[in-house]
Amino acid sequence: MTVSEPADPGLVALAQDFREALRHSIYLVRRLDADGELSAAQLSTLKMLMEGGPTSREPSGVRVGDIARNLGVKVPSATEQIIKLERAGLARREPDPHDARAVRVALTEAGLAAVDAANERRNAVMAGILSSLSDGDRAALAAALPVIGKINATLQA
Template identity: 50%
Template sequence: MNGKDTELLQLAADYRDSLRQSVYFVRQLDVEAELSAAQLSLLNMVADDGLRVSAIAANLGMKVPSATEAIKRLETFGYLERSTDPEDSRAVVIRLSESGREIVTQSNTRRNELMAELLARLSPAQQECLRAAIPVIAQLNSTFTQGN
């Protein structure tokens, strides 16, 4: 293994560790909230066009039966609804209900406000570094999403 490979492996390890710590942090950001971080993540995931249960499970890193249980719980609260997939009438797409859209907006606003309070503790230079990193992370996420 050459030096460049070793550097990339270390960057990968550091990045993964940072992401893991960020996930822990974000999950604890608003423990008083009506929705858990996992529930809000699922609701945000289907906010645009909705998704099939199998895609939700894959995005959450769980098996379909576990995702189905999480979906059923949110359906019980009235936040999700099922509809026929327009591309395959045998399949179901999970979408936000109107009340789901409202709770997602409220929850995201609250969590963004809490995060902004924490980001205000960073120096302007640190805030700029974070701002500059976001497009790079978005590109990396896009590459992963596209399967490249």
């Protein structure tokens, strides 16, 4: 990519609008997270444990480094969240049988229940918000979500 693409004005306009939408969405996100119980960071962590957990063929649990990578944070930040979850009884840490340096983190029963409950409550709040939209608006939103997903996936890499 050479430096000076003259920067397609339409592209920049879209970029600007998208940025603006994301910026204002902080509001929405805060509303969702206000449900109490579980913070956004902790819910994300628990979700990661759920996905990577019993399903995967690994002995059990997810490694701290993988959690950090998946959440887009540094390892110490992941450790911090894990410790909090452990203290809350939602996750547990065990040594990795194959590598004594590593740690396997897994959901507890309570953790699983907490994810479900939190998801349900947040979905309900969001559904309430979306219910005031027209069908057309909802369709437009639905059509854009895969695109946003694509963008986010690109970024992870």
